[in-house]
Amino acid sequence: MSAGKDLMPYRKERALEDTAFGHGFTPARLFPLLLPVWQVDVRATTVDGKPYELIDRYLERGIAECGLGAVAELAAFFALDEVLVDRAVRFLTGIGHLTGTPDGRLALTELGRDSHRDQVRYVVERQDRRKLYFDGYTSRPLTRRHYDAGVVTFLTLAEARAADGFRLLATTKGFRRETLTELSGYRDREHYNLPHRLDRPESLSEECVFLPVYVIRAVRPGGGIRCLTYGQAADTADPELSELCEQAPEIQAALAHENTSEEEQRTRITNWLERKGLTGHRPVRFPHGGWQVVLPSSAFQPSGPPLPRASLGSFAALSTTVVRIWCEDKELREQALLDRVESFVKARRRSAEEVAALGAKVGRQLGSGTIDLPALRAMAVTAGRDALVSSLDSLN
Structure with missing residues (x-):
């Protein structure tokens, strides 16, 4: 297993800067965590969207918007060969988009009407199998960004135990299978990487895997604590994961156990400064819990040591302690x-x-x-x- 620092595709400081200067909050602590996630192998009859062929899209528009209901009418209207139109109509009928009316004319089915409305060719897939991901505490589905296997890494339990620098969180809650039937009520299906429709979903297997995240405890202007959560998919806060980490009692309890005294944090920062050859500079703790150290211009070089100029105005994450680096020059x-x-x-x-x-x-x-x-x-x-x-x- 790679070292913990390699699990995230960006440095901790990027997340801290987003918290401070993207959201206007003051970072106080940073927690590298491994969140439990249910990886569920789901079997169901699904309706998925695929791109339209040009002729199919216009034939359905002709039926829906112009009242055309016969192959000859469609061929004449679009100036197409009747054999070509007949072949396309047979195909659209075969995938469930078209049906015949009692008077022998063509009409869109419900699936066809949905496709015409959304401009996506929905297709019924029989007994489709796919992996879906749900958080380990509420069984809420993860968003589409977590399905990019080239960016997001779900760790097995053995891999999670071997990951350096990240705390492994556990869950005592099993996967809530009722969630599968509730998925039909989700409106923003694309956001959650769900097919257009999921009929008779069945869980074939469930495995608890782990998602690396940074959770930043921050203070809002005027007071109030936020827990912004950053995953592998982007160096900006993930709204759904942030909500989970703020509301799940198990996560909040785990963060509470990570409390470090003010003196321990001060010592941690002072030792870091000494390792950089910057002795004699005392970190200052603000009432909201954040730390800052003010250094002379001689402490910064275009590229370190002691500190690169790029670190000026940014943060250092020392275990869970966060300190802002400043200079008055x-x-x-x-x-x-x-x-x-x-x-x-x-x-x-x-x-x-x-x-x-x-x-x-x-x-x-x-x-x-x-x-x-x-x-x-x-x-x-x-x-x-x-x-x-x-x-x-x-x-x-």
């Missing part, structure tokens, strides 16, 4: 901002909107306020960053 913070923007535009072709959004976010992060593109360009000119100026001028 305004010129250094501006250089760090330009570094971030230049790295961003060099990675691949960016739009003006993307660069402006990054400048606004990093500007807030580094205490410069919301920085727009003209302000970014002026800052780059003043700093003599000619290559960055040229890149900004070429944005579309």
Whole structure:
């Protein structure tokens, strides 16, 4: 099994920055967890959506919207060969989209009407088998983003026990099989990776697997605790997983057991600073529980040691303790901002909107306020960053 740090495709600091500067909350603690998930092998008769063939879509439109009800009428209306239309009508009848009326005309079935309405060719699949994923506490289905096997990794129990740096959570609740019949009531089926219809679903097997996440305990402006949860699929907070971690008593109890005293956290930060060769700098704890350490400009280099300039204004995650890294040197913070923007535009072709959004976010992060593109360009000119100026001028 890979080390725990390899389970997530991005660094912890990215999640902390999203919490602070994407949501406006103050990160206080970070918990790397392995959430239990039910992997259920489901057998059912399903109705799934597939792309329309062009002629099939227009034939169904002709029947639904123009009242055409015979092969000859459809062929004449669309200026198509009758043999071709007859073949298409037979196909649409065979997949359950068309039926005959008592007077011998063609009409859309319920499945055909749904397909015409949604512009998706729904097809009945007999005895389909698929794996569906549900959280281990409420048996609520996971969203589509968790079905990308190239990004999301579900661990077996043995793999989870071998994962470094992540706490394994358990569940005492079995999979609630009633959930399978309740899936028909979900409206946003695409969001949950569900077929258009799932008839007579049956669980063939259920296995508890584990999903790596970062749970960040944060403080809202004005008070109040939030638990934002970050999965492998994106470095932005997952709304459904965040709701689960905030509401499941078992998860909240596990987080409560991770409490570390203020002195232990201070020692952890102080030891980290000493390892970086930054002795004599004391971290400060704010009333809401967050930590910050203010360092001189000499502590930052374009690339460490002791600390890379990219860490300025960001966070360090030391086990579950979070500390923000700061410097009062305004010129250094501006250089760090330009570094971030230049790295961003060099990675691949960016739009003006993307660069402006990054400048606004990093500007807030580094205490410069919301920085727009003209302000970014002026800052780059003043700093003599000619290559960055040229890149900004070429944005579309």
